[in-house]
Amino acid sequence: MGKDKRITEWEEKELAKSLARSPERKDRFTNHGNEEIPRISFPEKLDDKFISATGFPGRYPFTRGVQPTMYRGRLWTMRQYAGFSTAFETNNRFRYLLDQGTTGLSIAFDLPTQIGYDSDDPMSVGEVGKVGVAIDTLYDMEVLFKGIPLDKISTSMTINAPAAVLLAMYIALGEKQGVSSDKLQGTIQNDILKEYVARGTYIFPPKPSLRIITDIFQYCSRNLPSFNTISISGYHIREAGSTAVEEVAFTLANACTYVQAAIDAGLTVDSFAKRLAFFFNASSNILEEVAKFRAARRLWAKIMKNRFNAKEPASQMMRFHTQTAGNTLTAQQVDNNIVRVTIQALAAVLGGTQSLHTNSKDEALGLPTEDSVRTALRTQQVIAFESGAADTIDPLAGSYFIEEMTDKIERDAYLLMEEVKKEGGVISAIEKGFIQRHIETSAYEYQKEIEKKERVIVGLNRFQSEGSVKPPVLKIDPEVEDNQVKNLRELKQKRELKKIDETLKALKEAASGSTNLMEPILAAVREYATLGEICNVLREVFGEYRYRG
Amino acid sequence: MTVKKIKNRVLIAKPGLDGHDRGAKIIARALRDSEFEVIYTGIRQTPEEIVSTAIQEDVAAIGLSSLSGAHLRLFPAVVAELEKRDAADIRVLGGGIIPDDDIETLKKAGIEAIFTPGAPLADIIDAFKRACDTFYGRKQTE
Numbered sequence: 240m241g242k243d244k245r246i247t248e249w250e251e252k253e254l255a256k257s258l259a260r261s262p263e264r265k266d267r268f269t270n271h272g273n274e275e276i277p278r279i280s281f282p283e284k285l286d287d288k289f290i291s292a293t294g295f296p297g298r299y300p301f302t303r304g305v306q307p308t309m310y311r312g313r314l315w316t317m318r319q320y321a322g323f324s325t326a327f328e329t330n331n332r333f334r335y336l337l338d339q340g341t342t343g344l345s346i347a348f349d350l351p352t353q354i355g356y357d358s359d360d361p362m363s364v365g366e367v368g369k370v371g372v373a374i375d376t377l378y379d380m381e382v383l384f385k386g387i388p389l390d391k392i393s394t395s396m397t398i399n400a401p402a403a404v405l406l407a408m409y410i411a412l413g414e415k416q417g418v419s420s421d422k423l424q425g426t427i428q429n430d431i432l433k434e435y436v437a438r439g440t441y442i443f444p445p446k447p448s449l450r451i452i453t454d455i456f457q458y459c460s461r462n463l464p465s466f467n468t469i470s471i472s473g474y475h476i477r478e479a480g481s482t483a484v485e486e487v488a489f490t491l492a493n494a495c496t497y498v499q500a501a502i503d504a505g506l507t508v509d510s511f512a513k514r515l516a517f518f519f520n521a522s523s524n525i526l527e528e529v530a531k532f533r534a535a536r537r538l539w540a541k542i543m544k545n546r547f548n549a550k551e552p553a554s555q556m557m558r559f560h561t562q563t564a565g566n567t568l569t570a571q572q573v574d575n576n577i578v579r580v581t582i583q584a585l586a587a588v589l590g591g592t593q594s595l596h597t598n599s600k601d602e603a604l605g606l607p608t609e610d611s612v613r614t615a616l617r618t619q620q621v622i623a624f625e626s627g628a629a630d631t632i633d634p635l636a637g638s639y640f641i642e643e644m645t646d647k648i649e650r651d652a653y654l655l656m657e658e659v660k661k662e663g664g665v666i667s668a669i670e671k672g673f674i675q676r677h678i679e680t681s682a683y684e685y686q687k688e689i690e691k692k693e694r695v696i697v698g699l700n701r702f703q704s705e706g707s708v709k710p711p712v713l714k715i716d717p718e719v720e721d722n723q724v725k726n727l728r729e730l731k732q733k734r735e736l737k738k739i740d741e742t743l744k745a746l747k748e749a750a751s752g753s754t755n756l757m758e759p760i761l762a763a764v765r766e767y768a769t770l771g772e773i774c775n776v777l778r779e780v781f782g783e784y785r786y787r788g
Numbered sequence: 789m790t791v792k793k794i795k796n797r798v799l800i801a802k803p804g805l806d807g808h809d810r811g812a813k814i815i816a817r818a819l820r821d822s823e824f825e826v827i828y829t830g831i832r833q834t835p836e837e838i839v840s841t842a843i844q845e846d847v848a849a850i851g852l853s854s855l856s857g858a859h860l861r862l863f864p865a866v867v868a869e870l871e872k873r874d875a876a877d878i879r880v881l882g883g884g885i886i887p888d889d890d891i892e893t894l895k896k897a898g899i900e901a902i903f904t905p906g907a908p909l910a911d912i913i914d915a916f917k918r919a920c921d922t923f924y925g926r927k928q929t930e
Contacts, residue, residue, distance in 0.1 A: 570905040
């Protein structure tokens with residue numbers, strides 16, 4: 240029996256094009272025994288359902304992955320989220336991770352930075368440098384990237400409400416290094432909607448927040464063509480306790496809100512949709528998670544094509560980062576967490592992720608140590624180089640269970656998105672507490688199952704062992720906060736106040752009108768205006784969002 | 789002697805900037821399911837705001853939750869504020885990602901009990917019952 244002509248057609252079109260652009264990692268992928276591992280497998284007979292629902296990698300609806308060669312072409316980016324205490328300390332950790340073979344940086348900012356407060360703000364007491372690095376001005380960014388050329392790396396920044404400010408600092412840092420903005424590669428999280436329901440680092444109300452986000456889309460489409468302008472995140476929704484279906488549904492509902500806001504602001508969908516990225520959680524139920532990733536990809540492709548009329552395949556593709564599920568880690572028998580992370584990371588890889596962060600075993604106890612971070616990275620390397628999971632594309636396709644689950648998650652997520660629509664859309668659903676209630680109820684039910692031992696968590700409610708030793712955790716010296724505050728105050732003395740005032744005044748005018756905010760923010764950060772100063776101007780104009788449960 | 793049955797009234801609070809409130813909300817809900825009256829502050833509260841709410845709402849105990857590592861500064865600040873406001877009889881409990889080394893420090897600072905990841909809900913509810921008993925001057929939980 241000859242090869243199905245539809246496979247040949249895919250090979251001659253998408254695959255050939257991809258191979259011409261960049262060859263696969265090896266000429267031959269082989270098993271122990273030197274037999275060749277097939278690039279991709281298909282059913283003996285391709286029916287219409289297979290073609291439309293499962294299809295081919297690198298082709299709509301992208302169920303099997305966004306690239307025609309997937310990891311045979313290039314492995315996922317091993318991107319470990321890191322950041323703590325000062326820019327100087329974090330710079331050391333970044334260099335260590337780069338030395339160990341990490342392939343992309345991912346900055347964790349402390350909470351004051353994420354909420355737009357300077358380190359010397361009364362609201363920042365106790366939080367400076369704790370869950371990430373403290374960044375007050377461009378100066379801190381200069382220290383953070385010392386010896387790291389921005390044209391050689393891609394940087395992901397977990398920053399939302401003040402994303403425009405941190406992005407401006409990154410652009411200004413590039414200028415100082417002689418790297419023009421079109422060479423900058425990376426991602427800003429910039430996903431405010433999930434902050435209102437799951438993560439909590441909002442500043443402004445939804446409407447002005449969406450305006451800032453669309454300003455970023457517009458600015459980047461002209462000036463930072465290789466930068467992912469948003470990372471629409473289900474990760475935190477899942478961490479807050481949602482189910483897999485809720486994770487997909489609420490994330491895609493948020494995504495639709497951003498796309499609609501940008502279209503309403505006058506942007507054409509294909510001008511910004513290619514730079515939308517996603518971020519999902521990989522939890523321990525490996526088969527459900529693989530199905531979830533495949534379902535999310537397919538559902539998004541359909542939405543972009545049919546609802547938003549995106550024409551270019553790149554606009555229909557869901558590219559995503561994955562992090563293993565922090566909430567599944569236990570403080571008891573911490574070594575078990577290495578195993579959990581391995582299963583979760585494998586789910587992400589079998590699900591076709593573009594980049595991956597693996598959690599460290601000690602994160603239920605505190606910040607991870609250098610040793611545990613290394614093991615987390617090694618976990619990805621073992622999967623990449625030893626497991627064989629990266630040598631063939633979408634290996635679980637065609638499994639009756641996986642395909643059924645993929646269909647089910649897609650359908651259920653779509654139905655839940657329709658419910659959000661009936662609530663008046665995402666913003667209205669947030670204001671009514673609809674999304675929050677959904678997540679909370681799922682979290683509580685799950686917890687009750689654990690308490691009743693209906694759900695077994697190894698080492699926690701079954702197979703406990705007495706006196707298991709807790710490993711050391713990384714501690715942040717309380718002096719970090721005092722030093723950061725001292726340095727900031729010194730820097731503030733050295734600035735040209737007149738210039739700062741001028742740039743902040745210009746920013747206020749722009750914010751009050753409808754001018755794109757990126758240029759005025761960039762002008763302010765170049766003069767070393769602080770994050771807090773810039774955000775305070777915006778607070779004055781936009782007001783602040785108040786917690787609504 | 790008969791003791792008039794007073795409903796246990798507690799405040800669950802998130803001091804500082806930490807937004808991880810899955811735990812706080814689960815505790816609030818579990819306490820409600822155990823017949824407590826529970827007020828949840830929401831995230832991003834200063835120690836002053838928490839104490840003001842506790843006094844206004846006339847609670848017996850405050851449960852503080854922080855997963856961002858700010859507990860050493862923020863939890864004792866709540867106890868100090870209670871003393872300042874002449875409300876030191878209100879009990880304070882805490883939970884979150886709190887390294888073992890810090891637990892003793894927090895207890896010395898007047899935090900009655902600390903719960904870390906994996907603590908059974910039943911233990912947490914019991915601790916709140918005991919705190920309420922102390923506050924209301926009951927001998928033991930009815």
